[in-house]
Amino acid sequence: MFKVGYVGVIGFPNSGKSTLVNALIGEKVSIVSSKPQTTRKRIKGIATGMNYQMIFLDAPGIVKAQSGLNQFIQQEYESVIEESDILVATLNIDEKDPDKLKSIVELCVASNKPWIPVITKKDISAKKHRVQILKDQLAKYNPIAISSDKNPEDAKQILLEKLIEMLPAAESPLYFDDIYTTQNLREMCEEIVREKCFHFLHQEIPFGLAVKVNKFDESNPKLIKIYADIVLSKPNHQSIVIGEKASNLKRIGQSSRIEMENLLGTKVFLDLHVKVRKNWTKQSNWMKEFGYEIKTL
Ligand SMILES: Nc1nc2c(ncn2[C@@H]2O[C@H](COP(=O)(O)OP(=O)(O)OP(=O)(O)O)[C@@H](O)[C@H]2O)c(=O)[nH]1
Ligand SMILES: [Mg+2]
Known part of the structure; x- marks a missing residue:
């Protein structure tokens, strides 16, 4: 059975969404920087295997705004949530604000979509203790911890396999298997x-x-x-x-x-x-x- 679906990657600015998408696809599809609000428009990255195709939607970080560029950014991640079959929520271990963790969990639960919390940047040694704290807090949602920057292979494979399981069945892929992004x-x-x-x-x-x-x-x-x-x-x-x-x-x-x-x-x-x-x-x-x-x- 072939499986195809949209996987929305959401989280607060700078939480490692684009780095994760690049690591999962194995190509640089999305730009990355140490400053927040790097991604502005969703970037589509495509991973195709023998029996699946996943279209990752790398969303901009969550912001609230009534007007201007930030309103565009808000609309953009909201429509990524709406259009995705599955959500991946990134939670970086160096995030200080506990409310952010709470609000992203609420957002995913409210979406009524299957979702996976991914604890990012687990290689930051000064914050290592936070991995277990976050794992405990998110235990009922089966989180995965990953360091997309360093050696992502193990966690990446586990995450990909979990996502393949969650994908909806489909007749055939949406894109040719050599296409890894829709950007021109x-x-x-x-x-x-x-x-x-x-x-x-x-x-x-x-x-x-x-x-x-x-x-x-x-x-x-x-x-x-x-x-x-x-x-x-x-x-x-x-x-x-x-x-x-x-x-x-x-x-x-x-x-x-x-x-x-x-x-x-x-x-x-x-x-x-x-x-x-x-x-x-x-x-x-x-x-x-x-x-x-x-x-x-
Ligand atoms: N140490 C470490 N740094 C990481 C990891 N993943 C991402 N980073 C760094 O975190 C910063 C932000 O990464 P991005 O992938 O741009 O984050 P983002 O969530 O896409 O950010 P926005 O697009 O601004 O919302 C960059 O400096 C990355 O190099 C990781 O696994 N380990
Ligand atoms: Mg980004």
Whole structure:
């Protein structure tokens, strides 16, 4: 019997959702950073086996908001919960706030869907004692502890097997077995630049930052030319992103280009500019332009 289903990965910002999805799929489908709110739009990652296909929906971290970019993010993880057959809830052992644990359990129970709590970052040695505490607290939901960053093999296999058991039966897979994400190359390149911005910039800047690829020129298969903008919501962030003698922009560009070359398997020419669209995170037309469209009910 073949099995197919959507597995929504939910949790608070920075709890290790994207790292877990990448580890389960064995490919980098979703960008990762040490700063919260890295993922903004669900990322689809696909794992296909002999008798199953799992479509992981890597959701943005849980936030509450009435407007702007955070409202989009809230709608996004809420619809991931709605559209999933199974939920995986990530709970990181270094989370200090006990209410977060409670609220994620409540969210999963209220969804009426089968779900698995996954205790993440179990390799953080200073917090090792928290693994058992969380396991005890979640005992009735059969949690799995994992360190997706380090050596995930054992726990990853157990988690995959549990998920396969829970998948609904289906006639056939939804995607060809060599497809591991539904993102196109343009979107993946935008996300790569955004990840490098998270890496090289201060915490407060990336929230108001979007990346837009304006042109993706594949006419020369040996050198793909990519023209992209880093768009900021605050004018005073421009000089910080560019840096002294353009040092930050150069670092962001260089490491983005290397990763794009790996992804595309060819040389890349990357033309990167910094622009300001004041308060774009609060304006629906600009948000839509950058791919973050709020649904009106
Ligand atoms: N030590 C350790 N760090 C981890 C592990 N998993 C993730 N991290 C780190 O935790 C940080 C956040 O990881 P992400 O995967 O981006 O977390 P996320 O839940 O997707 O975050 P948002 O998209 O912002 O909601 C990164 O710095 C990761 O390297 C783990 O198993 N062990
Ligand atoms: Mg993420």
